[in-house]
Amino acid sequence: MLKLVFSSSCRGHCLNTVAPRLRVKSDSNSLFDVVGRLTGLTRRSPTNSLSRAFFCSDSNDGSGSGSGSQPVVEVEVKGVESDSDGSDSKASSAIVPTYPRPEDYLTVLALPLPHRPLFPGFYMPIYVKDPKLLAALQESRKRQAPYAGAFLLKDEPGTESSPSSETEKSVYDIKGKELFNRLHEVGTLAQISSIQGDQVVLIGHRRLRITEMVSEDPLTVKVDHLKEKPYDKDDDVIKATSFEVISTLRDVLKTSSLWRDHVQTYSQHIGDFNFPRLADFGAAISGANKLQCQQVLEELDVHKRLQLTLELVKKEMEISKIQESIAKAIEEKISGEQRRYLLNEQLKAIKKELGLETDDKTALSAKFRERLEPNREKCPPHVLQVIEEELTKLQLLEASSSEFNVTRNYLDWLTVLPWGNYSDENFDVIQAQTILDEDHYGLADVKERILEFIAVGKLRGTSQGKIICLSGPPGVGKTSIGRSIARALNRKFFRFSVGGLSDVAEIKGHRRTYIGAMPGKMVQCLKNVGTENPLVLIDEIDKLGRGHAGDPASALLELLDPEQNANFLDHYLDVPIDLSKVLFVCTANVVDNIPNPLLDRMEVIAIAGYITDEKMHIARDYLEKTAREACGVKPEQVEVTDAALLGLIENYCREAGVRNLQKHIEKIYRKVCTTAHLKIMKEKLKVCNGY
Numbered sequence: 001m002l003k004l005v006f007s008s009s010c011r012g013h014c015l016n017t018v019a020p021r022l023r024v025k026s027d028s029n030s031l032f033d034v035v036g037r038l039t040g041l042t043r044r045s046p047t048n049s050l051s052r053a054f055f056c057s058d059s060n061d062g063s064g065s066g067s068g069s070q071p072v073v074e075v076e077v078k079g080v081e082s083d084s085d086g087s088d089s090k091a092s093s094a095i096v097p098t099y100p101r102p103e104d105y106l107t108v109l110a111l112p113l114p115h116r117p118l119f120p121g122f123y124m125p126i127y128v129k130d131p132k133l134l135a136a137l138q139e140s141r142k143r144q145a146p147y148a149g150a151f152l153l154k155d156e157p158g159t160e161s162s163p164s165s166e167t168e169k170s171v172y173d174i175k176g177k178e179l180f181n182r183l184h185e186v187g188t189l190a191q192i193s194s195i196q197g198d199q200v201v202l203i204g205h206r207r208l209r210i211t212e213m214v215s216e217d218p219l220t221v222k223v224d225h226l227k228e229k230p231y232d233k234d235d236d237v238i239k240a241t242s243f244e245v246i247s248t249l250r251d252v253l254k255t256s257s258l259w260r261d262h263v264q265t266y267s268q269h270i271g272d273f274n275f276p277r278l279a280d281f282g283a284a285i286s287g288a289n290k291l292q293c294q295q296v297l298e299e300l301d302v303h304k305r306l307q308l309t310l311e312l313v314k315k316e317m318e319i320s321k322i323q324e325s326i327a328k329a330i331e332e333k334i335s336g337e338q339r340r341y342l343l344n345e346q347l348k349a350i351k352k353e354l355g356l357e358t359d360d361k362t363a364l365s366a367k368f369r370e371r372l373e374p375n376r377e378k379c380p381p382h383v384l385q386v387i388e389e390e391l392t393k394l395q396l397l398e399a400s401s402s403e404f405n406v407t408r409n410y411l412d413w414l415t416v417l418p419w420g421n422y423s424d425e426n427f428d429v430i431q432a433q434t435i436l437d438e439d440h441y442g443l444a445d446v447k448e449r450i451l452e453f454i455a456v457g458k459l460r461g462t463s464q465g466k467i468i469c470l471s472g473p474p475g476v477g478k479t480s481i482g483r484s485i486a487r488a489l490n491r492k493f494f495r496f497s498v499g500g501l502s503d504v505a506e507i508k509g510h511r512r513t514y515i516g517a518m519p520g521k522m523v524q525c526l527k528n529v530g531t532e533n534p535l536v537l538i539d540e541i542d543k544l545g546r547g548h549a550g551d552p553a554s555a556l557l558e559l560l561d562p563e564q565n566a567n568f569l570d571h572y573l574d575v576p577i578d579l580s581k582v583l584f585v586c587t588a589n590v591v592d593n594i595p596n597p598l599l600d601r602m603e604v605i606a607i608a609g610y611i612t613d614e615k616m617h618i619a620r621d622y623l624e625k626t627a628r629e630a631c632g633v634k635p636e637q638v639e640v641t642d643a644a645l646l647g648l649i650e651n652y653c654r655e656a657g658v659r660n661l662q663k664h665i666e667k668i669y670r671k672v673c674t675t676a677h678l679k680i681m682k683e684k685l686k687v688c689n690g691y
């Protein structure tokens with residue numbers, strides 16, 4: 001049992017039920033076999049023709065005189081529809097009763113078709129919303145007269161001809177005379193194949209013409225049965241036109257799979273074929289609008305009908321060509337995009353594997369932009385401009401060129417600097433004092449100066465960079481107090497020693513044109529600390545070297561001078577940096593060795609050596625504690641007496657600073673550790689030997 005469906009949504013026709021087995025005796029050559037041969041469709045063997053021979057038995061009787069192929073209908077109610085409820089199966093089994101014959105129906109119920117006319121030989125499901133009409137249809141089936149007239153509904157005057165202009169429901173709102181006037185005169189005698197709920201499946205049989213209205217509700221009309229005008233089947237023009245229709249159909253079939261399905265289904269169910277049927281078939285499966293289809297239906301001249309159909313299938317051919325080209329273009333686009341995506345993904349994977357991902361220009365730019373984004377608001381406009389210019393340049397450069405690397409490094413430095421980032425300064429004098437005292441004993445002058453600095457900063461609301469120079473003999477705590485000051489002020493700490501420095505580039509940076517060029521110490525410092533207001537300790541400023549190319553002291557001057565350092569220009573960076581918020585602390589052993597212009601700009605705080613009493617305090621409260629912790633000794637384990645410390649200071653550590661004293665204390669603790677360890681080992685040995 002077969003169930004084959006024509007796409008009714010696009011064509012409006014449907015082969016939607018099972019054909020009862022009718023034997024159609026026909027010796028006419030099937031045109032669809034010709035189409036099948038041309039398109040490679042398999043031709044059914046003659047033995048199969050029994051099961052596929054279904055078509056309205058007298059739909060081709062118009063060719064009577066011409067074709068002379070009048071099929072003999074013998075009803076054999078063998079095949080039954082296996083509907084779910086089974087209610088219709090009986091009814092549908094008697095599709096073509098022997099009596100009365102279809103041509104005997106001269107008064108029929110008129111069914112309005114809103115979308116397309118019904119062609120002989122085609123199925124069409126319709127929804128009958130009018131209960132009266134539905135009841136009448138059911139009644140007529142019961143009376144063994146399952147026929148009605150299906151007529152296309154004319155568009156309402158003034159509305160556009162579109163399939164959606166009239167819904168199924170509103171069609172059945174029109175009744176009586178109004179409906180009669182809205183129906184096209186020519187329609188189709190339709191066999192009611194099945195009724196399921198409000199769905200009625202019609203099979204087109206033959207053409208009808210309305211002559212008069214018999215009753216209004218449900219609309220019943222008197223009809224004339226129409227026959228095709230006699231034609232000569234050997235007429236060359238008709239033959240040529242039909243061959244052209246077939247050839248066009250064949251071309252469409254090549255491209256449109258939907259049509260292929262239609263023809264295959266149709267050819268399996270249609271046995272004989274002739275010119276009028278070919279015309280009907282072409283028009284029925286074309287996507288032409290309802291009026292064009294109606295025109296074909298109304299045409300009784302076979303040649304004209306073939307011509308009309310040819311027009312429609314040619315148009316269909318054009319549509320299918322456009323459809324094909326659209327499909328091809330979209331397919332190409334999609335496959336091209338997919339290919340590119342795949343290749344890109346592969347490229348990414350390869351780069352990742354080889355560690356080359358950073359060389360990707362776009363990824364690099366994205367990285368730099370991402371890094372800059374949090375500081376963009378605070379970043380000075382001139383720097384932003386340079387960054388944007390360099391980013392554009394980066395995109396234009398060849399990734400393998402040396403210039404590319406220079407630009408990449410430059411951008412790396414430009415974007416990594418903490419533009420406008422400051423650490424929250426501590427303006428609490430008491431807290432600062434506590435921190436300073438925690439770390440160092442004495443050093444009153446230094447501490448006082450720092451507290452003054454904080455107090456001024458608090459009153460002003462902002463602190464200005466200063467240059468403080470701590471001078472004194474080695475080991476008096478110049479460097480360590482610098483770290484302590486940074487902690488007290490809550491600034492980041494950076495130390496660099498300029499002892500023996502003779503290259504100006506160390507301070508001012510190299511020009512970017514040199515291979516391996518680097519920015520100066522100050523830019524490195526900013527990158528390191530991540531804030532623009534760190535405490536920078538410049539150690540051993542009195543031991544600054546003398547360069548053969550340029551004077552480091554002068555470069556340092558530019559760096560330290562509060563007047564100039566608001567716009568400090570590093571050779572590498574090439575954009576001014578604001579260093580005015582940086583607190584510079586320099587250390588020197590001998591002030592006299594500091595170049596005069598530098599010394600002039602500094603606030604020198606001299607730290608003299610410590611006296612014995614001070615050393616005692618430092619040793620007891622700071623040095624001993626640090627040394628003990630460093631050696632992992634607990635306070636209760638060792639006791640260093642004052643006499644011992646005094647002896648150490650007076651006899652062994654007579655220098656001004658406390659570095660030597662610190663070393664001796666550390667030495668004592670190391671010795672204590674070793675002795676204690678040896679003692680424990682001896683005890684263990686004694687135990688082992690049985691003493």
Ligand SMILES: Nc1ncnc2c1ncn2[C@@H]1O[C@H](COP(=O)(O)OP(=O)(O)OP(=O)(O)O)[C@@H](O)[C@H]1O
Binds near residue numbers: 443472477478589662
């Ligand atoms: N007043 C102090 N209180 C506590 N510790 C101190 C004090 N002065 C110095 N020290 C300690 O002495 C050690 C040496 O100090 P530091 O290295 O800062 O000396 P310096 O003056 O910088 O020497 P140099 O001039 O040789 O660089 C440090 O461990 C430091 O903690």
